[in-house]
Amino acid sequence: MIEGLLDLPSHVRKRLVEALETGSVGPPYSATSLQSTLDMTEGASDCLEALEQMERAGISGASAAAWIRSVDEATSRRPRPDLVWSGPEVPGLHARDTRRVFDELLGSAEQSIWASTYAFFDGARAFKVLAERMDERAELAVTLLLNIQRKHGDTTATEQLVRKFADRFWKTDWPGSSRPRVFYDPRALEIDKPGGVLHAKAFVVDGEAVFVTSANFTEAALDRNIELGLLVRDRTLAASITTHFGTLIDQGLLAPLPAT
Numbered sequence: 001m002i003e004g005l006l007d008l009p010s011h012v013r014k015r016l017v018e019a020l021e022t023g024s025v026g027p028p029y030s031a032t033s034l035q036s037t038l039d040m041t042e043g044a045s046d047c048l049e050a051l052e053q054m055e056r057a058g059i060s061g062a063s064a065a066a067w068i069r070s071v072d073e074a075t076s077r078r079p080r081p082d083l084v085w086s087g088p089e090v091p092g093l094h095a096r097d098t099r100r101v102f103d104e105l106l107g108s109a110e111q112s113i114w115a116s117t118y119a120f121f122d123g124a125r126a127f128k129v130l131a132e133r134m135d136e137r138a139e140l141a142v143t144l145l146l147n148i149q150r151k152h153g154d155t156t157a158t159e160q161l162v163r164k165f166a167d168r169f170w171k172t173d174w175p176g177s178s179r180p181r182v183f184y185d186p187r188a189l190e191i192d193k194p195g196g197v198l199h200a201k202a203f204v205v206d207g208e209a210v211f212v213t214s215a216n217f218t219e220a221a222l223d224r225n226i227e228l229g230l231l232v233r234d235r236t237l238a239a240s241i242t243t244h245f246g247t248l249i250d251q252g253l254l255a256p257l258p259a260t
Contacts, residue, residue, distance in 0.1 A: 005050045005068055009082045009096060012038055013072060016047070020065035027055050080232070086215055087226035098215050099222040101231055105205045106130045109140055113180075114204040114242050116145035118197065120217035123173025127217075131176025142180035145245060145254065147198040150189050158189045166258045182257035183249055198254070201229075204238045 005013060015038050019025035025037050029051045031044040040047070054064050085095040106113060106129045113130065120126045134140050148165045150156075162184070169182070185198040203211040213229025215221035248254045 005047060008047060010080065011096065012040060013068065017065045017069050021062055023061065027060055081230040084213060084229040084231050085227065086222060096231065098213065098227055098229065101211060102222060103129050105203060105209055105211060107133055109133055109205045111140065111206045113140065113142045114245060116198065116200045116202045116245065117217040118147050118199045118201060121219065123169065124175045127173065128175055131174065134178040134180065135176050138178065144180045144182045145198055146182060146184050147188055148184045149197065155191060161189055163258065166260055169257065170260050183254040184257055186255050202241060204241050207238050208233050208235050210234060210238050210241060
């Protein structure tokens with residue numbers, strides 16, 4: 001009877017447990033009340049059927065919440081990723097929203113953030129939540145991995161391009177008083193060489209939450225483009241990603257952005 005509940009995204013299942021505990025959801029259950037209370041766009045009928053089966057077995061309210069929580073904890077050892085989408089909202093399709101996931105992850109970080117993105121526009125807005133969280137928590141360690149691109153045909157010295165990017169980033173794009181560590185891939189600035197760019201879009205928060213996405217740090221990617229990502233809480237995966245980035249930094253393959 002629990003399958004319909006376990007198929008729900010973890011954040012919806014958490015809201016269901018809280019609603020059952022507080023009594024904002026209770027018998028007689030209805031798909032409409034579940035949709036409105038839990039902000040569900042998909043899975044309400046399966047959830048309703050599971051809750052009704054539990055009620056017929058004499059399990060409802062706080063007891064149902066405790067049972068769901070217990071099963072959830074037992075299965076949490078095998079992380080279940082959530083799909084995260086940007087783009088048009090489609091009736092009947094449930095998906096976590098990219099903008100909301102960004103804001104929730106960055107705005108609730110307690111210890112550390114690793115954030116890698118290929119492109120960003122309007123830095124003051126793009127980095128607002130992150131900068132505010134850094135200013136709130138002085139102990140929060142943030143590492144940004146950004147791409148500095150050389151335009152086709154531009155023969156400006158690499159040092160000048162980096163200095164120009166750094167000046168703009170610290171004076172215009174970064175809105176906070178606390179500063180993150182920032183690194184870039186020097187290969188993107190090589191002249192007349194194949195080179196390479198930092199194209200990864202990945203976020204690791206507090207050594208546990210991992211968000212890998214096709215979305216850049218831009219308004220279009222967060223709100224309008226059709227973008228797809230996976231969000232999972234897995235400390236082993238988180239450690240693997242941060243270790244990889246850290247090794248690239250230690251080996252000098254990613255260079256520090258100058259602090260002007």
